[in-house]
Amino acid sequence: MSNPSQISPAKDAQMRVEIDRSLRHPVMFFFTSGAAWLAVSLVLGIIASAKTHSPTFLGECGIFQYGRSFPAHINTLIYGWGAQAGFGVMIWLMARFARQPSKNAGTILTAGHIWNLCVLIGTIGILAGHGTGKHWMQFPTFVWPVMLAAYAVIAVWSIVAFRCRKNNHVYISQWYLLGAIIWFPWVFLTANLYVNVFDVHPLMAAAINGWFRHALIFLFFTPIAIASAYYISAKVSGRAIYNYSYSIGGFWALAIVAPWAGMQTMMGSPIPVFLQYVGAAATMLVGVPLLAAGVNILKTASGQQETVAYSPSLRFSIAGVFGMLLLAFASLILAHPSAMRFTQFTIAGYGYDVLAIYGFFSMCMFGAIYFIVPRITRREWLSRRLIRTHFWFSIYGVLFIFLFCTLLGGFQQGAAQENYTQPWIQAVANTFPFTVGMTVAWCFVLYANFFFFVHLALMWLRLGRRSSHPTLLRREHSALGPHGPEGDIEELESAKA
Incomplete structure (x- = not known):
């Protein structure tokens, strides 16, 4: 393949246009x-949260019982939103790095329809009372093999699209994307075989389920989010990655430590003790690669306060990086055996999941979507006000849910459970104000994301505004040109290595 540095700017720009055009339908389908x-x-x-403090809410509707609405909420968040946002970002970035238009967009789009059909059938199955009862794995058991097959189509194309450039240099975002592509089927297949197929002791099945949740966070969602944040921070700021060696070290640290995390969720149960403490230690140590990646990305974008203030992509990505650093801190605190005494059976675990999936991963995906969509639709976002609303309501909502409702409320609930002199129902009563606050916070987040969906759907219909300037968060136009900088920032990264 020709060295990109020898390609004229006009030809390189035309190549990017061809890549974006070839992937417009599958990427926009995944995003929308x-x-x-x-x-x-x-x-x-919101329904599940309301049921925790008002059990009679929608009491006549059996499909919205807490035991059905909550798992449906979690599984649609993970597989409906999280996985599909990751797929869209993954295939676009892989094509951009390979400098190769897609010739299999129809195949990818078909796999996307099958994935969505699986999520729909699985959600209906949960609401109809046919869920498996295993956290993050509640879809009926016949669904997961089809989901794995649909993913295989997307993964095979992404691996085929992989290319090294410039003296076999592999960009840091490619490292993380390839890791996510390879790790997902291992984690997904292993967990489902041992939990849903093989005759495994229920205690070990529960331990594997805990491992699955953490592995999916750290080995799929986290690598895609970090890859996106690295790419966006370099692209929009026009800088090389601050330290390529640190970024590679962070990747391998994540690859070595993260697969051991998760079984601390069974702390105190009759499973091998070393599995419990290895899981706790690994979850705490995951903060090291998260911290390395976060500092590296922030140093790349340092001194660019004006760009962060103007650019929706960079603002959401940087917010996601701070969410990643908060996740590293939460992993250190909540996985410690002393803290688990108070948080193991409380709402703190739910808050940790929300922080990981929405406060970290989703914020990075929003940043990528605001960057990618104008390029593949050749339109600009309609309203900076909707983008600002999306940003601030999401930030306030997720921080309130994690810091106040689940973290503080979880410790208070755990302390009440440890107090054997009072009835257990008192522990439930102590969480009442926190669950009410959580319901209100989810309403704010829903408000923000409803308009995000409408905004995105209008862009897919190519109803975005025609403009030579990007939609910035302030009225003044920057000197970066249409759609932000389009220079080959990847080449800067390899030059820094």
Whole structure:
């Protein structure tokens, strides 16, 4: 393949246009259907949260019992929104790095429809009372093999599209994307075989389920989010990655430590003790690669306060990086055996999941979507006000849910459970104000994401505004040109290595 540095700027720009045109339909399908599932998940989350403090809410509707609405909320958030947003970002970035238009967009789009059909059938199955009862794996057991087959189509194309450039240099975002592509089927297949197929002791099945949740966070969602944040921070700021060696070290640290995390969720149960403490230690140590990546990305964008203030892509990505650093801190605190005494059976675990999937991963995906969509639709976002609303309502909502409702409320609930002199029902009563606050916060997040979905759907219909300037968060136009900088920032990264 020709060295990109020898390609004329006009030819390189035309190549990018061809890549964007070839992937417009599958990428926009993943983004738009994912945003629709996110709205559905938030509605179900509000219903489930309301049921915790008002059990008679929608009491006549059996499909909205807490035991059905809550798992439907979690699974649509993970597989409806999270996975599809990750797929869209993954295939676009891989094509951009390979400098090769897609010739299999129809195949990818078909796989996307099958994935969505699986999510729909699985959600209906949960609401109809046919869920498996296993956290993050509640879809009926016949669904997961079809989901794995649909993913295989997307993964095979992404691996085939992989290319090294410039003296076999592999960009840091490619490292993380390839890791996510390879790790997902290992984690997904292993967990489902041992939990849903093989005759495994229920205690070990529960331990594997805990491992699955953490592995999916750290080995799929986290690598895609970091890859996106690295790319956006370099692209929009016009800088090389601050330290390529640190970024590679962070990747391998994540690859070595993260697969051991998760079984601390069974702390105190009659499973091998070393599995419990290895899981706790690994979850705490995951903060090291997260911290390395976060500092590296922030140093790349340092001194660019004006760009962060103007650019929706960079603002959401940087917010996601701070969410990643907060996740590293939460992993260190909540996985410690002393803290688990108070948080193991409380709402703190739910808050940790929300922080990982929405406060970290989703914010990075929003940043990528605001960057990618104008390029593949050749339109600009209609309203900076809707983007600002999306940003601030999401930030305030997720921080309030994690810091106040689940973290503080979880410790207070755990302390009440440890107090054996009072009835256990008192522990439930102590969480009442926190669950009410969580319901209100989810309403704010739903408000933000409803308009995000509408905004995104209008862009897919090519109803965005025709403009030579990007939609910035302030009225003044920057000197970066249309759609932000389009220079080959990847080449800067390899020059820094």
